[in-house]
Amino acid sequence: MSIQLGMPQPREEAASLPSAPAARPADAPAGLADRYGRRATDMRLSLTDKCNLRCTYCMPAEGLEWLAKQAVMSAEEIVRIVRIGVEQLGVRELRLTGGEPLVRHDLVDIIAALRSNHPGLPISMTTNGVGLAKKAAPLKAAGLTRINVSLDSLHEETFTQLTRRPFLNQVLAGVDAAWAAGLGPVKLNAVLMRGINDAEAPSLLAWALGRGYELRFIEQMPLDADHGWTRRNMITAAEIRELLSTDFLLSADPRARDGAPAERFEVRRRVAGSADDAAGPVLGTVGIIASVTEPFCSDCRRTRITAEGKIMSCLFSREEFDLLGLLRSGASDEALAQRWQDAMWIKPKAHGMDHVGLDAPDFVQPDRSMSAIGG
Ligand code: SAM
Ligand code: SF4
Numbered sequence: 001m002s003i004q005l006g007m008p009q010p011r012e013e014a015a016s017l018p019s020a021p022a023a024r025p026a027d028a029p030a031g032l033a034d035r036y037g038r039r040a041t042d043m044r045l046s047l048t049d050k051c052n053l054r055c056t057y058c059m060p061a062e063g064l065e066w067l068a069k070q071a072v073m074s075a076e077e078i079v080r081i082v083r084i085g086v087e088q089l090g091v092r093e094l095r096l097t098g099g100e101p102l103v104r105h106d107l108v109d110i111i112a113a114l115r116s117n118h119p120g121l122p123i124s125m126t127t128n129g130v131g132l133a134k135k136a137a138p139l140k141a142a143g144l145t146r147i148n149v150s151l152d153s154l155h156e157e158t159f160t161q162l163t164r165r166p167f168l169n170q171v172l173a174g175v176d177a178a179w180a181a182g183l184g185p186v187k188l189n190a191v192l193m194r195g196i197n198d199a200e201a202p203s204l205l206a207w208a209l210g211r212g213y214e215l216r217f218i219e220q221m222p223l224d225a226d227h228g229w230t231r232r233n234m235i236t237a238a239e240i241r242e243l244l245s246t247d248f249l250l251s252a253d254p255r256a257r258d259g260a261p262a263e264r265f266e267v268r269r270r271v272a273g274s275a276d277d278a279a280g281p282v283l284g285t286v287g288i289i290a291s292v293t294e295p296f297c298s299d300c301r302r303t304r305i306t307a308e309g310k311i312m313s314c315l316f317s318r319e320e321f322d323l324l325g326l327l328r329s330g331a332s333d334e335a336l337a338q339r340w341q342d343a344m345w346i347k348p349k350a351h352g353m354d355h356v357g358l359d360a361p362d363f364v365q366p367d368r369s370m371s372a373i374g375g
Helices: 075-089 107-117 134-140 154-165 168-183 197-213 237-244 325-326 333-345
Strands: 003-005 042-047 094-096 123-127 146-150 186-192 214-218 246-251 263-269 281-289 304-306 310-312 320-321
Touching: 003 042, 003 325, 075 107, 075 325, 075 333, 094 107, 107 123, 134 146, 134 168, 146 168, 146 214, 154 168, 186 197, 197 214, 197 237, 197 281, 237 246, 237 281, 310 333, 320 325, 320 333, 325 333
Parallel strands: 003 320, 042 094, 042 304, 094 123, 123 146, 146 186, 186 214, 214 281
Antiparallel strands: 246 263, 263 281, 304 310, 310 320
């Protein structure tokens, strides 16, 4: 069961971690700071828990029980929460996600309102791309900066097996439309599943490089509603690098990572029979988001708001703190900012997945799926 308290409480952390104060001290740093010296500036806001795909690593085949309409943040509430984040708490970057953000009928209006309030704010969106072909140009016109589209396979059958919906062509049309509308650099997210699409990693990368898209592989995380994830079965970052090495040479991208979840590599094609340094020119970059095996918690800059306005300091938090309820009770901007700061102050040091046996009984998977949190 999720704990949904009015006031933040300390999370139960791994025994090896130091115990922490429950309350944010008066002299805590400004903004969305935590006890470990991090400050969240990157806001992930979920617009809806609904989705029109059923990716096996995220949702069950039968879907989930959707939130009631009135439980979900309205456009006005979203706009106010983002304004508080940006104006009072140091948020510098916003990503809209879900569920599937494109299923929200007022999406373009929300983006236009956010853009009008925050002319310089980078606003990006993560989408499955279904229906994007029609919406890409209006989204750009409304002020969306950039887009990430999830694409796990270029083969119709495999795509349908993974998403349980036959929409590959729609997604491909959406990716191209996003590029044409100026929503670049277009990033593609792929989750590799053993025995299903893992062998496709090099051809997926070749396809993305050929079109100037930046592909990012995301390690499968234990955030599926079916609780089918296992450590043994997930494809690790090390395996992804190995899979790609048959066709490509990867070298560390010299640009600073700067808190980004993806570790980026420059990609050159491997020239058959040649030494590494005889390989061809840099074709582009690939990212690997290794949340499970090479976590980046110590440099995490994210704060999350779920579709029903709950603050989550970490994808793996088992506590959520109600911002929307407080807002609807008539609270001031200052009171809302204070609750957000309190919730972030007790952000856990790390999700702990890297140092416990994940198949062991002491690893407790969050109750919510990725779609319900907002990935
Ligand atoms: N529906 C949109 C989409 O799929 O792009 C946005 C929400 S989705 C939850 C955001 C990202 O989370 C997607 O790129 C998806 O592949 C990824 N994702 C979902 N479940 C995951 C899991 N169990 N492990 C790793 N990534 C996951
Ligand atoms: Fe929907 Fe995205 Fe989850 Fe797939 S990953 S089921 S598209 S929310």
